[in-house]
Amino acid sequence: MLARPVTWWRRQSLRFRVTAAATAVLALALAGSAYVFVAVLGEALVRSIDDQVYQRGREIVALSDANRLSDPVVSVDNTIVQVLDRDGRIVDATPNTDRLVPLLSAQAREAAVRTGEPDFLDGRPYALPGPLRVRALSADRGVTVIVARSFGEVESSLVTIGHVLIAGMPLLLALLAAVSWLVAGRTLRPIALLRRGAAEVGATARSRRLPVPEARDEVHALATTLNDMLGRLEEADARQRALVSDAAHELRSPLASIRLQLEVALSHPEGQDWKETAEGVLEDTLRLSRLAEDLLALARLDEGRTGRREPVDLAEMARRTAERYGLGLDLPPGAAPVVLGDALDLRRVLANLVDNALRHAASAVRIGVRAVGSAAELTVTDDGPGIPPEDRERVFDRFTRLDDARSRDDGGAGLGLAIVRTTVEAHGGTVHLEDASPGLRAVVRIPLAR
Template sequence: METEPPRRRPGSGPAGWWRRRSLRFRLTATASAVLALAVAASAYVFVGVLGNALAGTIDDEVYQRAREVVALADDGRLGDRIVTTDNTIVQVLDSSGRIVNATPGTDRLVPLLGADRRERAVRSGRPVFLDGRPYGIPGPLRARVLSADAGRTVIAARSFTEVQGSLTTTGHVLVVGTPLLLVLLAAASWLVIGRTLRPIALLRRGAAEISGTARARRLPVPESRDEVHSLATTLNDMLARLEAADARQRALISDASHELRSPLASIRLQLEVAISHPEGQDWRETAEGVLEDTMRLSRLAEDLLALARLDEGRTARREPVDLAALVERAVERHGVTGDIAPGVTVDGDALDLGRVLTNLVANAVRHATSTVVVALRAEPPGAGAPRSGSGSAPGRGSAGVARGGATGAGVAVLTVTDDGPGIPAEDRERVFDRFTRLDSARSRDEGGAGLGLAIVRDTVRAHGGTVHLEDAAPGLRAVVRLPLAAPETSR
């Protein structure tokens, strides 16, 4: 029976071993490998260039001596003995290949090169190597062959042993010195990379020290203005946003618990009293009281769900919405005065925008003395801008304006004005915070839980717009600006 070969575990090969090494080790190893290749290539090129330079020097000297001998031979001034001062060996052969002149100590019977090699060397004009041991010269020789008048040939040669010795010595130095250099470079790379990665290690330790209950913790930011500095700054900004979100979440939970406690306590009290004294209890009145508190709980739950959806960024579907029709229905439902321009269309969700209208109009009706006016108009691009410092926190509402103005289709301006007591200028931003009520005259039953304007602001911002409050002299005016739908979308 054939057995299936064992499967190798993922990551068990060389690639897996490499991935399991530390970043410092991998960077050092990679840098060392690259340096080793670069140094080896440089050493190879250096030895080659050095050898060519030394051989070229010998070739030039040998050629110069050969030319001098050829010139003397052509002028008939060449004696029996040829004297050189640089240990160059010279043989002069006649047309029959017999040696007629030579330097002292040079073989006068056997030419350094045979007839065939002499002929090829003359035609090519290039230096040739030959073994000097048969002629009593240790090591190789570098020779040049030139032709002279009367069929004579001049052979000039010089020992190549010195060049070989120089190249051998250079090679030994490189063989011994290159590994030492690589070790030093690897150690330097290890130290430099370790110092470079030290801020990342500090970031890791700082992140490990941050617990789920920690407050206002930040990661260490290195002094150097490099990528690690940017990473630490970005992470600290993220921690700040998370802390702010956590603080908002805790405040929301605390405020919601406080708001839920009152109607629940009222329901419990009414039911306990009714059960304790059933004989004298007006059950219809009790039911109405419990129903009223239950409606408060229902409205609070709906508001909290709406805020949770907005906080999660789950904006509703985007489609052309006839804002003029929504405003007309809100005006009829609340019995207020309307000044509505027809055909004003925005991109958004009709239910969310309807909630914005309901909250603003209901708030105005609740605090108006006699009159509430709801107006809607369209402004072309660049015709107006929201007033700074009211109803829109810095850096938050402005983003909506940018998105709204980017369409180039203008903005829809919705205003809800009442002639009530108004709100002091220093409090017009604070009323958009969640669970905010400004005066004790607004009871919980009448004023709600303080989430209406918070829902308005978050919804308008999610639709790319802004909302702020301004003085109506007398009264208060809420101004909502939303980007108009693009013409192709509105059609």
């Protein structure tokens, strides 16, 4: 049964829930405050009456002890006074009370004198309206003074205050609910604008941004964050579209070459060198295969699917690569730097850097490995023409090749350095190109394994 109200509550709008919660909290606070106010006020009024009764009683006791009591006793502020002798007979009293029947019985008088505390007394049996606050004090010669005062006025005042509070609280709650509804609506208006703005963002309006409120509050931070996210998504979408376009362009060339060679061979089969045709088709097929492998590698890295992490000895990996390609090797003495990563991915990084260096080197390529602080540094240096400083970052973009590389048949698809950067960043490292004077040096830094 409890699940239904909870479900109903969760389905209401945030504006309604904020207003209802604020109104409910204020209702509880007002009810508690009203109860405390009435209780404290009632106690204060009772204490005031008790003080007046006690002061009047002390005055009568003093007058009785001095034999100066008037007959009848003067009534002050409608205070009721009865003076009883040792035998319990009323010897003096105010005009507003009975002179025959004491307000308190002998047992009650004895208890009141002993405790010295006032008490409530029903005045109706004594033809007095409402309840009374009564107190008994002892005087000389066995005289007892009974002093009382009507509590009806205080009771009537408390009832009136209660009625005012009961009638005013709903009006106050209604006013607060209306104000809360308006304030919540104005507070949530920027969120409504964000919602409408987000609904208008679509495939045809990728560059659209959400409205940012002027107030530097949480909604402003939310709108800024969402706009940053839209910017990143737009940038990722642009990269994806560029990747698809460039991939289609790179695939078109070998496929067109294969188609052309096969069409020529089939059109003139009698004069065709089929071995040469097969070699040409095989070369273009290998180019397609390398492109597909590079695209799959980039897709895997973009999804964050790296291989298992294990200690990799960069010095040993560099030594084997140098031996396979016949390259120079620079290894410092001492312990070899070891990083934590996927050995296959790191070997691909080194192979791509070496292949790129060999394509542009004039005579020599060298591999270097050393520890620099808390990172392992892997370098591949060639003595080729190098790359202008303004292009050293651009070559890490996908399908980016400089003009001289595009003119070469073995220039590749422009994915080698993009795979290098993506792989190195997945291992928490950095890669950049610098001038080797002459030539170019690729520098890879990866944190050392702890």
